[in-house]
Amino acid sequence: MTPEISITLSGGYYLHSYKRLLRDLEPALMLDVPSVLNVDMTKLTFMGPAALATTTATLMKARDAGLIAGGAIAHPQAKGIYRYLHRMDFFRVLFHEPDFPDPSTRHGPDGLLECQHFKEDKDLRGVAAAILAAIEQKRDIDAMARYALDTCLSEVVENVLFHAYTEHGGVAAVQAFKKELEIAIVDLGEGIAASLARNPTYAELARRDDITAIRTAMTPNVTSTPHRNKGWGLAFTELLLALNGGKLFVRSGQGLVIRGPKNTDKLDDVTLPGTLVAMRIRLDQPLDYSKAWESLGKAVDSLSKDADHDRDSGGAREAR
Amino acid sequence: MTATVEEHVKLGEHGAVLAGRSHAIELRAELTRRVHDDGVVVLDFADIEAISPSFADEIFGRFVDEVGLEHVEMRNLSQHIELVARMVRRQSPS
Numbered sequence: 001m002t003p004e005i006s007i008t009l010s011g012g013y014y015l016h017s018y019k020r021l022l023r024d025l026e027p028a029l030m031l032d033v034p035s036v037l038n039v040d041m042t043k044l045t046f047m048g049p050a051a052l053a054t055t056t057a058t059l060m061k062a063r064d065a066g067l068i069a070g071g072a073i074a075h076p077q078a079k080g081i082y083r084y085l086h087r088m089d090f091f092r093v094l095f096h097e098p099d100f101p102d103p104s105t106r107h108g109p110d111g112l113l114e115c116q117h118f119k120e121d122k123d124l125r126g127v128a129a130a131i132l133a134a135i136e137q138k139r140d141i142d143a144m145a146r147y148a149l150d151t152c153l154s155e156v157v158e159n160v161l162f163h164a165y166t167e168h169g170g171v172a173a174v175q176a177f178k179k180e181l182e183i184a185i186v187d188l189g190e191g192i193a194a195s196l197a198r199n200p201t202y203a204e205l206a207r208r209d210d211i212t213a214i215r216t217a218m219t220p221n222v223t224s225t226p227h228r229n230k231g232w233g234l235a236f237t238e239l240l241l242a243l244n245g246g247k248l249f250v251r252s253g254q255g256l257v258i259r260g261p262k263n264t265d266k267l268d269d270v271t272l273p274g275t276l277v278a279m280r281i282r283l284d285q286p287l288d289y290s291k292a293w294e295s296l297g298k299a300v301d302s303l304s305k306d307a308d309h310d311r312d313s314g315g316a317r318e319a320r
Numbered sequence: 321m322t323a324t325v326e327e328h329v330k331l332g333e334h335g336a337v338l339a340g341r342s343h344a345i346e347l348r349a350e351l352t353r354r355v356h357d358d359g360v361v362v363l364d365f366a367d368i369e370a371i372s373p374s375f376a377d378e379i380f381g382r383f384v385d386e387v388g389l390e391h392v393e394m395r396n397l398s399q400h401i402e403l404v405a406r407m408v409r410r411q412s413p414s
Contacts, residue, residue: 151370151373155373162341233372297404304411
């Protein structure tokens with residue numbers, strides 16, 4: 001008999017309540033046998049980009065892996081979120097011909113961007129361009145900020161394609177709030193610890209715990225594939241957001257690392273089987289692409305000097 | 321005396337922002353094919369406003385390492401792209 005599982009998504013899912021989303025999604029995230037899946041969204045009121053991207057990625061992965069043997073989605077009663085999910089193509093992404101009537105109007109740009117699903121190299125520039133176009137419809141950003149966003153979006157999306165080791169790709173979502181932009185990119189691949197452990201230099205640090213793995217992966221010059229990458233993408237993004245006064249959230253496995261005005265490193269009792277990179281960008285402060293490069297240059301030079309010393313004493317240095 | 325073969329490549333044809341390692345790998349392969357024993361590839365950065373870390377690594381790092389600095393000339397670099405190029409070269413093995 002086919003097992004039946006139910007998940008209930010209710011209330012608002014913001015970046016700060018992402019842990020609750022993981023708990024609520026857990027039966028679907030951990031699905032490994034074909035099951036009847038019922039999703040109750042009747043009391044859902046809000047989904048931020050991280051929640052939207054993660055929920056979409058979870059249900060798409062289950063669908064593409066042939067793990068959904070029937071079931072139903074009870075759509076939100078609140079009209080606002082129902083319209084919003086339609087506008088973000090949530091139902092269309094999950095079902096080729098959704099039963100739910102589409103109440104949204106698509107008469108032109110409105111600054112909202114459908115969830116971006118990407119699987120291949122050729123998708124990379126399109127995802128960055130689509131996110132930038134949606135942001136520019138909603139907010140005025142200067143040329144420097146545009147270059148900065150284009151650069152770090154390309155780097156983070158590329159990380160999924162190169163390091164997640166998943167055939168299901170990743171999902172990106174964005175939302176412009178009054179004072180901030182939130183961009184989320186999520187994959188349900190092998191996670192940072194397993195990926196980093198592929199490089200023998202960092203295998204011990206990667207296996208210690210998820211926080212150490214994430215912090216190590218965020219350090220310039222650290223990569224799981226040194227023959228192919230420099231390991232500068234995430235570090236560049238962190239430095240860029242630090243100059244902006246924004247925040248970078250990296251969650252993988254049970255680890256959560258937040259870099260911003262207040263740093264957080266913690267292990268949770270819920271697991272994300274994959275990686276979430278989310279950026280909160282202040283719209284009232286510049287995104288200084290040139291200064292981010294200068295900061296990266298200084299960090300890389302400093303680490304190179306440390307590495308010269310370490311080479312004599314042996315072993316890889318632990319990330320701060 | 322042997323004349324130097326000069327291959328001129330306008331990078332601005334790839335957009336104002338150079339990003340994406342896969343795109344950079346394809347460009348590196350094309351540039352490498354255009355390098356002759358006695359030739360120079362001139363990389364023209366006019367109209368390039370920004371470059372991503374992965375693209376910079378492929379062009380300023382791996383491409384230059386592969387063909388040798390004597391076969392590459394860079395022109396019209398903005399101040400910060402020149403800074404990026406220097407940084408990548410400092411980290412390169414050759």
